[in-house]
Amino acid sequence: xxxxxxxxxxxxxxxxxxxxxxxxxxxxxxxxxxxxxxxxxxxxxxxxxxxxxxxxxxxxxxxxxxxxxxxxxxxxxxxxxxxxxxxxxxxxxxxxxxxxxxxxxxxxxxxxxxxxxxxxxxxxxxxxxxxxxxxxxxxxxxxxxxxxxxxxxxxxxxxxxxxxxxxxxxxxxxxxxxxxxxxxxxxxxxxxxxxxxxxxxxxxxxxxxxxxxxxxxxxxxxxxxxxxxxxxxxxxxxxxxxxxxxxxxxxxxxxxxxxxxxxxxxxxxxxxxxxxxxxxxxxxxxxxxxxxxxxxxxxxxxxxxxxxxxxxxxxxxxxxxxxxxxxxxx
Amino acid sequence: xxxxxxxxxxxxxxxxxxxxxxxxxxxxxxxxxxxxxxxxxxxxxxxxxxxxxxxxxxxxxxxxxxxxxxxxxxxxxxxxxxxxxxxxxxxxxxxxxxxxxxxxxxxxxxxxxxxxxxxxxxxxxxxxxxxxxxxxxxxxxxxxxxxxxxxxxxxxxxxxxxxxxxxxxxxxxxxxxxxxxxxxxxxxxxxxxxxxxxxxxxxxxxxxxxxxxxxxxxxxxxxxxxxxxxxxxxxxxxxxxxxxxxxxxxxxxxxxxxxxxxxxxxxxxxxxxxxxxxxxxxxxxxxxxxxxxxxxxxxxxxxxxxxxxxxxxxxxxxxxxxxxxxxxxx
DNA sequence: CTGTTAGCGCATTCAG
DNA sequence: CTGAATGCGCTAACAG
Numbered sequence: 140x141x142x143x144x145x146x147x148x149x150x151x152x153x154x155x156x157x158x159x160x161x162x163x164x165x166x167x168x169x170x171x172x173x174x175x176x177x178x179x180x181x182x183x184x185x186x187x188x189x190x191x192x193x194x195x196x197x198x199x200x201x202x203x204x205x206x207x208x209x210x211x212x213x214x215x216x217x218x219x220x221x222x223x224x225x226x227x228x229x230x231x232x233x234x235x236x237x238x239x240x241x242x243x244x245x246x247x248x249x250x251x252x253x254x255x256x257x258x259x260x261x262x263x264x265x266x267x268x269x270x271x272x273x274x275x276x277x278x279x280x281x282x283x284x285x286x287x288x289x290x291x292x293x294x295x296x297x298x299x300x301x302x303x304x305x306x307x308x309x310x311x312x313x314x315x316x317x318x319x320x321x322x323x324x325x326x327x328x329x330x331x332x333x334x335x336x337x338x339x340x341x342x343x344x345x346x347x348x349x350x351x352x353x354x355x356x357x358x359x360x361x362x363x364x365x366x367x368x369x370x371x372x373x374x375x376x377x378x379x380x381x382x383x384x385x386x387x388x389x390x391x392x393x394x395x396x397x398x399x400x401x402x403x404x405x406x407x408x409x410x411x412x413x414x415x416x417x418x419x420x421x422x423x424x425x426x427x428x429x430x431x432x433x434x435x436x437x438x439x440x441x442x443x444x445x446x447x448x449x450x451x452x453x454x455x456x457x458x459x460x461x462x463x464x465x466x467x468x469x
Numbered sequence: 470x471x472x473x474x475x476x477x478x479x480x481x482x483x484x485x486x487x488x489x490x491x492x493x494x495x496x497x498x499x500x501x502x503x504x505x506x507x508x509x510x511x512x513x514x515x516x517x518x519x520x521x522x523x524x525x526x527x528x529x530x531x532x533x534x535x536x537x538x539x540x541x542x543x544x545x546x547x548x549x550x551x552x553x554x555x556x557x558x559x560x561x562x563x564x565x566x567x568x569x570x571x572x573x574x575x576x577x578x579x580x581x582x583x584x585x586x587x588x589x590x591x592x593x594x595x596x597x598x599x600x601x602x603x604x605x606x607x608x609x610x611x612x613x614x615x616x617x618x619x620x621x622x623x624x625x626x627x628x629x630x631x632x633x634x635x636x637x638x639x640x641x642x643x644x645x646x647x648x649x650x651x652x653x654x655x656x657x658x659x660x661x662x663x664x665x666x667x668x669x670x671x672x673x674x675x676x677x678x679x680x681x682x683x684x685x686x687x688x689x690x691x692x693x694x695x696x697x698x699x700x701x702x703x704x705x706x707x708x709x710x711x712x713x714x715x716x717x718x719x720x721x722x723x724x725x726x727x728x729x730x731x732x733x734x735x736x737x738x739x740x741x742x743x744x745x746x747x748x749x750x751x752x753x754x755x756x757x758x759x760x761x762x763x764x765x766x767x768x769x770x771x772x773x774x775x776x777x778x779x780x781x782x783x784x785x786x787x788x789x790x791x792x793x794x795x796x797x798x799x
Numbered sequence: 800c801t802g803t804t805a806g807c808g809c810a811t812t813c814a815g
Numbered sequence: 816c817t818g819a820a821t822g823c824g825c826t827a828a829c830a831g
Contacts, residue, residue, distance in 0.1 A: 471823090471824055471825085472824070472825065472826095473824080473825095483824090483825080483826095484825095484826075484827080487825065487826060487827085488826095490825095491826080515824080515825070516823090516824055516825070518823095518824085518825095519823075519824035519825045519826095520824080520825055520826075521825095522823095522824080522825070522826095523824085523825050523826045523827080524825085524826070
């Protein structure tokens with residue numbers, strides 16, 4: 140069913156049908172109604188691709204996420220998707236995986252679809268190869284990075300002061316008389332590097348030397364990974380008094396490890412996660428966590444992208460401030 | 470940059486450029502190379518919409534989810550998205566929300582985009598108004614419902630025997646000498662109705678009368694909701710020996726409630742969730758859960774949709790069998 | 800081997 | 816107020 144089919148049956152020209160569909164003025168009420176009846180009769184819906192071709196606008200936006208299953212990323216995506224759908228855009232949401240070439244390839248796919256805007260979710264997109272791919276494939280469309288930044292004229296970024304936040308977590312533990320603190324990294328990403336830097340900075344300003352910086356990483360970013368990393372810490376540093384984890388999910392494994400070893404949390408050991416995710420509320424004791432404001436971050440991202448779609452200038456940089464949510468594990 | 474721009478600079482016709490792009494045979498090696506160089510020079514990528522228009526194929530599929538943030542749904546979406554992206558399709562993933570009219574509207578949006586296939590995630594899409602909207606807007610494209618079914622010629626469904634599974638959960642608790650069992654419903658959906666039916670069936674075959682069927686529901690499908698429902702059960706039936714929850718997330722609230730009341734799990738009270746989700750592994754004690762095979766379900770759905778996209782007959786119905794994962798809470 | 804022509808479904812001139 | 820003609824970017828049938 141095309142406008143020509145409708146036009147023929149209505150005994151008018153296609154352009155008239157088009158005018159009716161788009162509520163353009165200057166149509167006799169009678170013909171307008173006749174056409175509208177036929178549109179309804181055949182459940183006619185215009186083809187977005189054909190319309191996009193002539194209008195030079197796809198009304199498509201891309202949302203790239205390393206892994207859509209990661210709770211805090213999909214939470215952000217939800218906020219943005221809702222906002223954009225409300226404004227008549229369709230969201231192409233894709234899981235790119237961690238490999239750099241893949242991310243670049245997905246940017247190419249988005250160019251092929253002629254998206255009008257892009258969201259890059261998470262700091263993992265802040266790599267040289269992504270930057271290259273953007274310059275090559277999407278040098279003009281507005282792009283907003285959630286918790287990341289690339290210095291390109293069409294790219295904006297909303298970030299959070301995770302480093303300062305983690306440093307304050309160190310302060311918190313020290314204030315509770317627990318200055319022997321380890322830090323667990325679930326994976327290597329720009330955001331996690333910042334967190335680690337914050338840990339080091341916080342430790343130093345609380346009088347720790349290099350030998351007191353206990354850094355741990357892990358094979359896989361899972362509960363089990365956090366469990367095993369925590370056991371390693373307990374083995375190697377039986378006098379540890381606090382552990383900060385780069386994400387809640389992994390911290391939850393730490394809570395379990397402490398329990399299995401018969402260590403009292405928070406009495407003997409203070410535990411802190413990051414993300415303020417549901418996981419922290421589920422585990423027992425409930426997890427103290429650094430809220431990195433992902434909700435607010437995504438709202439800002441959506442709003443910046445909206446402005447970009449409307450043609451406003453881009454290349455904005457916005458910072459939010461993290462906040463410690465103290466619960467039962469400290 | 471269009472094929473005409475490339476053609477002009479290469480001194481050939483647009484159709485020649487098109488042939489080169491699509492690796493069609495019958496082009497002199499020399500011209501092919503000359504064109505390819507220009508394509509690379511300008512980072513030319515063909516416009517998917519224009520190509521789709523003439524090929525009569527959008528290579529777009531829609532994935533509708535009530536709420537993309539729900540862990541077990543997004544896990545399924547991930548599996549399907551990966552499979553389809555690998556085959557060159559782009560996935561439009563949308564959160565519809567629970568309202569029926571919204572769901573119908575999103576189906577209309579998918580028609581507008583001329584999607585070639587649709588995934589409907591979760592039993593919540595099994596409503597009359599969705600059926601109506603499919604008949605009206607997408608009567609021809611292959612549609613696969615994950616954990617649901619509609620009797621339409623172009624709709625397939627993969628479902629799981631949740632009722633039988635829940636009945637077996639009742640058996641399990643009874644076998645452990647805990648025949649006084651309550652059932653907690655997190656929300657009203659066809660899938661949850663099945664679960665409840667399974668509970669009733671299981672109770673009856675273990676000798677329970679109508680007065681022994683303790684059914685509870687809740688305001689909101691959250692940890693807190695499960696917490697409060699469980700407290701209500703403990704107040705109204707202090708002799709309760711087991712509780713089955715319609716989803717893990719809510720069961721986790723129950724674990725917490727039992728803990729706060731000083732009730733030993735599983736000693737005094739056996740707790741069972743449904744979904745085999747990450748939540749069950751996080752909480753303490755780890756949750757016994759009914760694995761409703763969502764992973765396998767989504768793989769089947771992806772494979773059925775793939776066949777549909779290749780033009781194979783649809784209207785399949787497939788059933789998977791749930792399985793109890795016994796952990797620490799029973 | 801390559802160019803010309805037509806048409807996918809639509810919106811937008813410009814005439815009338 | 817309406818119709819005919821044109822073009823968006825691309826592929827395909829047909830000629831040469």
